[in-house]
Amino acid sequence: MKTVEAMIKGHQSINALGHAANELHAGDVAIVGAGCGQLELMTLRAARIVAQAEALVFDSLVSSDILTLVTPSCQRHFVGKRCGQPSKKQDDINELLLTLAQQGLKVVRLKGGDPHIFGRGSEEAHYLAQNGIRSQFIPGVTAALGCASSTGIPLTYRGMARSVTLITGTKMTDADNANAPTQWQALLAAQSTLVFYMGKEQAQSISVGLLDAQCGANLPVALVTNGGRPNQIVTYATVASMADAALTIKDSGPTLIIIGDVVSVGQQLNALLADIDVDATQPPLEYGYEALYA
Numbered sequence: 361m362k363t364v365e366a367m368i369k370g371h372q373s374i375n376a377l378g379h380a381a382n383e384l385h386a387g388d389v390a391i392v393g394a395g396c397g398q399l400e401l402m403t404l405r406a407a408r409i410v411a412q413a414e415a416l417v418f419d420s421l422v423s424s425d426i427l428t429l430v431t432p433s434c435q436r437h438f439v440g441k442r443c444g445q446p447s448k449k450q451d452d453i454n455e456l457l458l459t460l461a462q463q464g465l466k467v468v469r470l471k472g473g474d475p476h477i478f479g480r481g482s483e484e485a486h487y488l489a490q491n492g493i494r495s496q497f498i499p500g501v502t503a504a505l506g507c508a509s510s511t512g513i514p515l516t517y518r519g520m521a522r523s524v525t526l527i528t529g530t531k532m533t534d535a536d537n538a539n540a541p542t543q544w545q546a547l548l549a550a551q552s553t554l555v556f557y558m559g560k561e562q563a564q565s566i567s568v569g570l571l572d573a574q575c576g577a578n579l580p581v582a583l584v585t586n587g588g589r590p591n592q593i594v595t596y597a598t599v600a601s602m603a604d605a606a607l608t609i610k611d612s613g614p615t616l617i618i619i620g621d622v623v624s625v626g627q628q629l630n631a632l633l634a635d636i637d638v639d640a641t642q643p644p645l646e647y648g649y650e651a652l653y654a
Contacts, residue, residue: 384412389457389467389488391481393474393500394418397588399425401506406498413468415460417453421472421614423589435465450480454487461493469495472614474502478528478557502526504555507587507616511594512633513626515553521622523552529559529566529617544573553620560585560615563606570599570619580623581605586613595652596627608652 384390390409395401402410410416410429418427420440430436437456441447448456460467475481475497485495504526508515515524525547547554548570559566560583571577577600585593591613597605599619609615 384409384466384468386464386466387461387493389461389469389484389493389495390498391469391475391485391495392471392498393479393502394422394426394470394472395501395588396473396503396506397423397510397586397592398590399423399429401501401588402426403499406500409498410468410470412466414465415463415467416470417457417460417467418470419472422470426470435460450483454484457484457488458491458493461488471500472503473506474500477502477504477526501588503557503587503614503616504618507584508618508626510588510592511582511584511626512629513582513618514622515555515618517622517625520625521551521553521620523550525552525554527554527556527559529556529562542573544570544575548573548575553618553622556617556619558614559617560606560609563617564603566617567599567603575599579619580621580627582618582623582626583609583615584618585609585611585615587616589613593652596623 390413392406392409393403394406395403399407407429410426411431413430413434415435415437416427416430417437417439420438422440427436437460439448439453439456457467457469469475469481469484471479471481473479476499481497485497488495504515504524507513514521516522556562556566563583570579577598579599581597581599581602583595583597583602583605585595591611593609593611595605595609602617602619606615
């Protein structure tokens with residue numbers, strides 16, 4: 361098991377702060393954000409809490425190296441949800457968390473990204489509280505932030521994008537799009553970067569909805585698969601071509617969609633970085649992902 365102390369070696373001032381707040385007590389539940397990918401992108405507090413777990417309830421978006429933080433004796437309960445695949449019902453997950461806590465175990469509910477961003481963490485906390493169980497939240501780097509940083513795409517940019525809107529792509533069906541044009545017209549007018557979580561399967565509906573809202577057909581799009589991980593893939597497209605681009609993505613990993621002129625800013629940045637001369641003795645500065653153009 362990787363120790364948390366090894367991750368923070370040399371940071372005694374950090375290690376000495378807030379030990380009481382970092383303690384997980386028997387019968388408590390910590391709802392923890394695992395971040396957008398690698399172990400190193402977790403918060404220090406999240407790593408400390410996970411290392412104390414006696415029962416770990418985790419999702420499919422949690423990286424395998426993060427699981428090395430727990431002890432061999434820790435119970436592991438996989439409850440991941442993936443689009444179109446059999447998965448645990450939310451009611452069953454709620455009941456599992458309650459049962460483990462009532463057994464007096466130190467329970468960690470580990471979620472990819474941040475538990476408050478499309479993570480149902482608050483639903484679970486409410487259920488536990490209604491049954492007399494305390495819980496606490498530990499934040500994590502959500503996919504929108506992690507994917508944007510790892511690809512060099514700024515979600516906001518002066519004079520171009522004044523806001524960011526996070527949207528769940530799983531609800532972008534044809535029926536939902538009946539009311540979408542008015543809403544999306546407002547988003548486009550506000551110069552907002554649109555970020556769709558879990559949107560690959562609904563790329564066609566998203567494209568149609570945006571075009572119906574008079575969105576420019578050539579507005580840049582980036583589909584980021586396995587964001588924040590070593591096997592990250594970025595597929596560039598436009599609003600008009602994004603549906604076809606989504607079909608070219610064969611990797612089964614989660615895909616996040618970034619839509620807006622800021623995508624072109626990220627592409628320009630990467631082109632400039634690629635042209636910078638680098639000392640032969642130093643590794644080149646790069647974001648380390650495979651870029652595809654559809």
